[in-house]
Amino acid sequence: MTRTRRWLMTTAVVAGLLALAGFGAWRWAVARGSAATLDWIDARFPRETGMRLAADGTYGQVRNQNVELWVPEGRAPQGGWPLAIFVYGGGWHSGDTASYRFVARTLADNGYATALVGYRLVSDGGRFPAMLQDTAAGVRWTLDHAGAAGARTAQVALIGHSAGAYNVTMLTLDPQWLEGVGVPMGRIAGTVSLAGPADFYPFTSDSAVNALGNAPDPAATQPITFACAGAPPLLLMHGTADDVVRVRNSRRLAAALEAKGGSVRAIEYEGMGHAGVVMGLSKPFAQNGKVLRPLLAFLSDPGAGAPSASVPVQRPDR
Template sequence: MALHPRVMGPHSLQVRCRRRAARLLPLAAAMVLSGCAAVLNAATSGEGYGVVSDIRYGTGERGTYDLYIPATVTETTPLVVFLYGGSWESGDKETYLFVGQSLASDGIIVAIPDYRLYPEVRFPGFVEDAAEATARIMTTVRGGAYGMPGGPHPVFLMGHSAGAQIAGLLATNGDWLSGEGQSPSDLTGFIGLAGPYDFLPLSEERYKSIFPQETRTASQPVNFVDGDEPPMLLIAGADDTTVKPQNTRSLAARVRAQGGEATDIIYPGVDHIGAITSFATALPLADETIRDRTLLFIRERSHQEPAQ
């Protein structure tokens, strides 16, 4: 995927990414996404937002985040904390510039943290990092920093694939954010893209290593739903063979059964990678309505007008 974006048109790039991902195991599919993201990032506009890189939230090489700041920020501009996927063993924040741009150029503050990966840690190490990062980001943005006014910025957790599982746990199990000095009730919404929320029993040996037997029940977001979760927008592709769309249906059904609010949308013709590459504004690779629907969810819950 080393071609310049002007050499390969959006349709050709979409077909190649999909065909290659469909033939690969999940980790290899993550590598394909990384290659596609490099093309997308190269074509991504730098207009309408600024980036503050490598802000520290924790210790270690991966204890930092990037902050995407819209050109115009008020006290109530929404904040999205985005957690990327990669089968809990790959990924980095630099790969997702196109996601930060996609939302920040539309008037939303975006934070993308790194977190420790397997084999450095097993579950729940990466969730601990995500909770620490989210709490620190909330405090920093709401307190006013990097030229932004402080205020009651509505906070949304958003994740793709393994990142959606991690974000889903923060949204459903209040102990994670409470342990970092933040209230889970401060979350305005959760946006899950192609997330594994109800994926037991495990079949692959590497996942058995990432999720030790004694922790597996605690790894499932569906097990912590009690009706007080933030509103959820749960999206998956009907052609996803990496994470079964039933995960999305299962979490949404559990939330609604407990009296909570969850909207689940399964998009025809969209695969696992397409759920996130749909956010590219330079070379959209899948259903552009996924981005539109996400922006609408954020605006409606935060009472924000569309960016001009």
């Protein structure tokens, strides 16, 4: 065996062990409401394109009312970088922008500027509708500042995972939140929901009860209530083995939007759990781009094509 071959084999083994160790650490972290472990691991993998913090700021007095705007290293292309806004999950009781910089790294690798938007958590008064008001304010802050950093701001894509997916889906389907901060719905090119709650009343989890149980009209907390034909296009991505936010949430929302004539695509990942769909946006757990590829295809042309799903969205609930 040549020295080069031994080196390659050793490198492969080390990378494999790192990925396995990282997966275990990430599962441990997810159980405790933290993505910082995955971000730490992701930061140690090489990237084709680096990123830089172009702007950061706050839109309120609470720590989580913040935005980080990351752009690819180097000069912006003519017309600017396309812009995505990512909102993290955590059951509305945990999470922060710094722990999800791996999403910005991956999108920077693919030519996107990314704003990581925070919002008040339950412990800081983040009960319905505060998380929607804050997310809308974060979108407005991004649109006000991203142009000076070289990003395109005529339209923006929204992406969220879990509780963050709920936030961006509600902003997409119920115009009052963005219009309340002076952002017309036409500024939203499309929205990606990663394992997002969409039809989950009666509330059965402590997270939902704590964050949404105070609402006088529970129906007004449910994205499915606002399914309509005129909303921006949505991409719903969900693992069939998700035991935190059941896949039926995305199935039911997709069916409701299709019935109304809305623009929706649904993709299910057989055997994937709740964390897997956002892990797919990290370097160590990209799984040959099974999550990233369709997400990028949607971002490049949100309105293209008819609704499509890897399995029928009307499949019986699990």
